[in-house]
Amino acid sequence: xxxxxxxxxxxxxxxxxxxxxxxxxxxxxxxxxxxxxxxxxxxxxxxxxxxxxxxxxxxxxxxxxxxxxxxxxxxxxxxxxxxxxxxxxxxxxxxxxxxxxxxxxxxxxxxxxxxxxxxxxxxxxxxxxxxxxxxxxxxxxxxxxxxxxxxxxxxxxxxxxxxxxxxxxxxxxxxxxxxxxxxxxxxxxxxxxxxxxxxxxxxxxxxxxxxxxxxxxxxxxxxxxxxxxxxxxxxxxxxxxxxxxxxxxxxxxxxxxxxxxxxxxx
Amino acid sequence: xxxxxxxxxxxxxxxxxxxxxxxxxxxxxxxxxxxxxxxxxxxxxxxxxxxxxxxxxxxxxxxxxxxxxxxxxxxxxxxxxxxxxxxxxxxxxxxxxxxxxxxxxxxxxxxxxxxxxxxxxxxxxxxxxxxxxxxxxxxxxxxxxxxxxxxxxxxxxxxxxxxxxxxxxxxxxxxxxxxxxxxxxxxxxxxxxxxxxxxxxxxxxxxxxxxxxxxxxxxxxxxxxxxxxxxxxxxxxxxxxxxxxxxxxxxxxxxxxxxxxxxxxxxxxxxxxxxxxxxxxxxxxxxxxxxxxxxxxxxxxxxxxxxxxxxxxxxxxxxxxxxxxxxxxxxxxxxxxxxxxxxxxxxxxxxxxxx
Numbered sequence: 001x002x003x004x005x006x007x008x009x010x011x012x013x014x015x016x017x018x019x020x021x022x023x024x025x026x027x028x029x030x031x032x033x034x035x036x037x038x039x040x041x042x043x044x045x046x047x048x049x050x051x052x053x054x055x056x057x058x059x060x061x062x063x064x065x066x067x068x069x070x071x072x073x074x075x076x077x078x079x080x081x082x083x084x085x086x087x088x089x090x091x092x093x094x095x096x097x098x099x100x101x102x103x104x105x106x107x108x109x110x111x112x113x114x115x116x117x118x119x120x121x122x123x124x125x126x127x128x129x130x131x132x133x134x135x136x137x138x139x140x141x142x143x144x145x146x147x148x149x150x151x152x153x154x155x156x157x158x159x160x161x162x163x164x165x166x167x168x169x170x171x172x173x174x175x176x177x178x179x180x181x182x183x184x185x186x187x188x189x190x191x192x193x194x195x196x197x198x199x200x201x202x203x204x205x206x207x208x209x210x211x212x213x214x215x216x217x218x219x220x221x222x223x224x225x226x227x228x229x230x231x232x233x234x235x236x237x238x239x240x241x242x243x244x245x246x247x248x249x250x251x252x253x254x255x256x257x258x259x260x261x262x263x264x265x266x
Numbered sequence: 267x268x269x270x271x272x273x274x275x276x277x278x279x280x281x282x283x284x285x286x287x288x289x290x291x292x293x294x295x296x297x298x299x300x301x302x303x304x305x306x307x308x309x310x311x312x313x314x315x316x317x318x319x320x321x322x323x324x325x326x327x328x329x330x331x332x333x334x335x336x337x338x339x340x341x342x343x344x345x346x347x348x349x350x351x352x353x354x355x356x357x358x359x360x361x362x363x364x365x366x367x368x369x370x371x372x373x374x375x376x377x378x379x380x381x382x383x384x385x386x387x388x389x390x391x392x393x394x395x396x397x398x399x400x401x402x403x404x405x406x407x408x409x410x411x412x413x414x415x416x417x418x419x420x421x422x423x424x425x426x427x428x429x430x431x432x433x434x435x436x437x438x439x440x441x442x443x444x445x446x447x448x449x450x451x452x453x454x455x456x457x458x459x460x461x462x463x464x465x466x467x468x469x470x471x472x473x474x475x476x477x478x479x480x481x482x483x484x485x486x487x488x489x490x491x492x493x494x495x496x497x498x499x500x501x502x503x504x505x506x507x508x509x510x511x512x513x514x515x516x517x518x519x520x521x522x523x524x525x526x527x528x529x530x531x532x533x534x535x536x537x538x539x540x541x542x543x544x545x546x547x548x549x550x551x552x553x554x555x556x557x558x559x560x561x562x563x564x565x566x567x568x569x570x571x572x573x574x575x576x577x578x579x580x581x582x583x584x585x586x587x588x589x590x591x592x593x594x595x596x597x598x599x600x601x602x603x604x605x606x607x608x609x610x611x612x613x614x615x616x617x618x619x620x621x
Contacts, residue, residue: 055508079514086512092368092504093559103502107514157513 005067006030006192007161012051012061014044014216021047022058023216029194031160034187036203037196039213040237045196046087048213049165052194053084065161065192079107083157085164089146094137097149101125104156113158120156127182128152129175143170151179155186162186164195168202180206200252204228212236224250282563285556289570296574297350300581301342305589308334348474348482349580350573352539353549355486357572359531360546361553361565362493365500366524369434370554371609373546374411374532377437380543381444382414383407383529383536384467388448391462392455401481408485408533414440415525466540469595471580474538482534489531490569496520496527497561504559542595544602545572551609 007029014022022044029035037045050056052063054071063070065081073081083104091100101124105117125131128151133141138149147170154162164183168176180195184206187193197203203210204224212220212227214236220227228250233241240255302308308329315326316338329335356374363372374380386406389395398405418440422432448467452460499520502510507517535542549571550564557563576594579601583592 053512055511075511075516076514079512082512084509084512086506086509088506090506092506093370093554095501095504095559099501099558099560100505103505103513106498106502109498153513 006033006065007052007194008062008064009048009052010062010064012048012058012063014047014051014056014058016047016056021216022051025061025213025216025218027052027194027211027218027221029161029192031190031192032187033208034184034193034195034206036207036210037194037213038198038200038203038210039219043213043236044216045213046165047216049084049163049194049196053082053163054078076107079157079159081159082161082163083154083159085147085150085154085167087165087169089143089150091138094139096134097130097136097138097141098125098134100138100149101130101152101156104153104158107157120158124152124155127155129178144172144175147171148175148179151182155182160191162191162193164193166196166198168197168199176202200228200233201250204250204252228252281557282567285553285563285567286570289567289574293350293570293574293577296577296581297346300346300349300577301338303581303585304337304342306331306334306337308338313338344476344479345471345474345580346577347476347479348471348539349576351479351482351486352471352535352542353545353572353574353576354569355482355489355531355534355572356542356545357549357568357575358486358490358493358565359528359535360572361550361561361568362500362524362528362531363546364550365503365561365564366521366528367434368503368506370551371547372434373544374528374535375441375541375543375546376434378414378418378440378444379411379528379532380536380541381441381448383411383532384541385414385444385447385451386410387466387536387540388451388455388463391466392451392459394459400477404481404485404533404537407537408529411532411536412526412529414444415529419521419525465593467595468593469540469542469598470583470591470593471539472591478538482537485530485534489527489534490566492523492527493531493565493569494562496524497565500524500561500565501559540595542576542598544598544606545575547609548598548602548605549575551605 009027012022012025025048039045051058102121108114128148130148130152151167167179183193183195210224210227219236220232228243230241230243242253242255244251298310298313302310302313312327312329315328318325359374364370386409387403390403390406396402418436422436452463499515502513502515511517550568553564553567553571579597580594583594583597
């Protein structure tokens with residue numbers, strides 16, 4: 001892993017089915033940084049993630065990691081650079097939880113890193129709090145449990161770039177905090193971590209920087225206190241919000257009175 | 267914690283070993299019984315004795331009956347060998363397809379490979395083609411299966427991705443076109459060719475001979491070996507196309523190789539035996555119920571299980587009704603049909619919970 005270069009997305013535009021989804025997007029996630037991607041539904045968060053991991057080929061722009069274009073790597077090499085947690089966590093057959101987590105180790109087969117497979121799998125399951133589910137069959141788990149098992153699989157992959165698409169969507173408060181805590185510690189250990197989040201308060205609490213996407217463009221990118229300001233958020237989300245600062249971190253709540261007044265007026 | 271994991275790992279390895287042992291013992295026993303039964307019964311120890319003598323070991327009795335040795339080596343063993351090769355090929359093709367499409371109901375027949383291969387084989391019968399001698403039917407069945415699968419694959423492919431639902435629906439359309447072609451072949455053929463096609467679509471191991479075995483055995487070996495080699499990657503496809511790519515699988519390439527292997531295996535399965543359905547569906551499912559869905563065990567165990575199932579089914583086809591050789595495809599469908607019902611009901615109850 002090179003020292004200075006993390007993920008560098010430059011001037012990325014993407015059209016899907018004739019609809020422009022991303023317009024000239026820049027995003028940088030340095031090693032050791034946790035960046036939250038936020039924005040309203042359909043703002044292009046998941047599409048941006050898709051471009052970064054190579055699911056979509058951008059019309060223009062470049063995606064580089066550690067100073068080299070990610071698109072130039074073969075599937076296996078790319079899988080040693082970046083791991084991805086998708087929103088949907090489906091599985092075609094009834095594999096056991098431990099087998100699913102072990103799937104994250106595949107890119108390291110026939111490399112020296114293979115020797116630590118058992119240890120990495122065990123650690124990943126402990127960190128994602130799924131160790132006690134090890135022998136359960138994946139399809140029999142609840143939505144939140146499936147999400148945590150998939151998170152464990154991502155951890156087992158042990159890559160310097162980690163991308164999580166709404167990892168907390170199906171989780172209770174304890175596990176939301178736990179998952180983002182682990183993401184934070186990955187960043188502290190030197191990984192570049194990108195997380196798509198809907199909960200702005202959660203993003204403010206855990207991220208170094210927040211990148212706000214709106215209609216396929218970057219509306220703001222910076223420290224939580226600079227980005228999470230009422231005017232900007234109200235414009236992006238088309239809903240008035242209040243921002244309260246608690247323990248030095250912004251807390252974002254939808255402003256209900258104003259909204260009712262707005263709706264009544266219109 | 268690590269101790270517990272190692273423990274459960276050991277239990278699973280143990281189960282797989284037991285399964286392989288059971289299937290191997292069952293297959294050997296079924297082969298001996300099947301070779302000894304028919305219009306001329308030969309006791310099991312004489313069957314074993316005859317085989318050992320051929321291997322140069324002077325152990326056990328030779329068949330007593332006049333013509334016993336000839337019956338064994340010219341009629342029974344080629345037929346049993348064909349059953350082994352065909353059963354192993356069909357079951358492996360089923361396991362491979364289900365893995366590739368992440369769909370437990372996928373089978374060569376569903377996606378149109380079988381009907382494509384059948385159509386090409388029917389053309390060989392009707393036009394009396396003999397380009398490659400004994401291998402002509404196999405060669406055409408392979409070409410037919412491969413062409414059909416490629417058509418299905420290319421038509422259901424969009425932007426480098428293949429949706430499973432689209433693929434299965436395209437398979438239905440291709441199946442319909444192939445049966446139209448089959449009807450045309452029957453129309454064009456004379457009475458004898460028509461009869462041959464009808465019996466061929468019913469499936470039968472009647473008239474198996476060593477030269478046929480030498481044609482399909484290498485195909486089956488290549489297909490099964492290839493399937494075993496890609497078994498580890500097939501596990502990852504269960505995650506879905508995107509997630510499989512994210513953990514380092516070149517999904518499109520894996521699919522293409524798998525499709526060629528399925529065509530090879532289907533060709534070996536249908537070339538001389540005709541259409542024998544449900545083996546590719548039933549066997550992998552039973553194996554999954556026993557040891558779970560991991561393909562490293564599933565693929566070789568399906569090959570063994572398919573061979574065992576077909577040797578037993580063919581024994582039934584020959585001996586259930588005296589002096590009649592029942593179509594084996596009818597027997598497997600008779601057992602496989604209700605099994606399919608049961609699978610569908612079970613899938614509905616445990617939505618997404620395919621074991």
